[in-house]
Amino acid sequence: MKLKVSGSGKHAFARVLARCPQCGKEAVFENVGERDTGIGNNFVCGQRKCPNPNCSGHLFVVLNSGKLIASYPAITLDFDTENIPKRIKETFEEALNCLAANCYIASAIMVRRTLEEVCEDKKAKGNNLKAKIKDLESKIVLPAELLEAMDELRLLGNDAAHIEAKQYDQITEIELDVAIEITKEIMKALYQYTNLLGKLRALKNGNA
Missing domain, CATH: 1.20.120.330 (Nucleotidyltransferases  domain 2)
Structure with missing residues (x-):
């Protein structure tokens, strides 16, 4: 996914509810840093941390008008691995x-x-x-x-x-x-x- 930077500015943190790609827990992610960064056209980039104390995994996020549209690591669909070879x-x-x-x-x-x-x-x-x-x-x-x-x-x-x-x-x-x-x-x-x-x-x- 290519993001075109047409501006730069600080933005208030947006709420990110997602399934952690590292531990699999669904949660509201904690903010990292002072503020998110706007790059133009309602796109905002930022960093988050999984609130699960046994994980604390780092997540880069991209939001548009407050909606999560991309992340790294990517958030995958849920999959119960119990008893699967x-x-x-x-x-x-x-x-x-x-x-x-x-x-x-x-x-x-x-x-x-x-x-x-x-x-x-x-x-x-x-x-x-x-x-x-x-x-x-x-x-x-x-x-x-x-x-x-x-x-x-x-x-x-x-x-x-x-x-x-x-x-x-x-x-x-x-x-x-x-x-x-x-x-x-x-x-x-x-x-x-x-x-x-x-x-x-x-x-x-x-x-x-």
């Missing part, structure tokens, strides 16, 4: 980082790579991702809608990964938001629901 977690986090940086093609490729990691983790076999997803149907219990969604996500990433694909440069943020939400649901169903049920049963046994 390490390689799958890291791959999907890269997809989120690419999306936050507006790198939509790269994000789509990493969403597809996440599905490949899931298939590998579940020992699905096949010569390509389509065959592996088909084999996966016999190894896991997922609603038919989520299995169908996996195949749709495979096509999205496949287009992004090949330069000759007709639609590779037309991937939108909205399309990726949906793809990422579906991928989250797939991972919840495969790795987190059973763990959540185990916690519930442990609580019931403790009260028995």
Whole structure:
């Protein structure tokens, strides 16, 4: 994102409510310095600090008319990593980082790579991702809608990964938001629901 500086001046701090890119906590960030800096056309730049005492992470912010429009580190979508295998977690986090940086093609490729990691983790076999997803149907219990969604996500990433694909440069943020939400649901169903049920049963046994 390019910001054109057409002026300079001190501005009162604007309230910044955001999810910390370092610790993941949603909070109103603390101000750093004496004031924010205006650069013209209602754009204001400044520094903030995460109020979580276990984090205190630094954040550069850019606001326009008081609205947060950019930050560094970039603020990614929320993602519950509990019980997600390490390689799958890291791959999907890269997809989120690419999306936050507006790198939509790269994000789509990493969403597809996440599905490949899931298939590998579940020992699905096949010569390509389509065959592996088909084999996966016999190894896991997922609603038919989520299995169908996996195949749709495979096509999205496949287009992004090949330069000759007709639609590779037309991937939108909205399309990726949906793809990422579906991928989250797939991972919840495969790795987190059973763990959540185990916690519930442990609580019931403790009260028995």
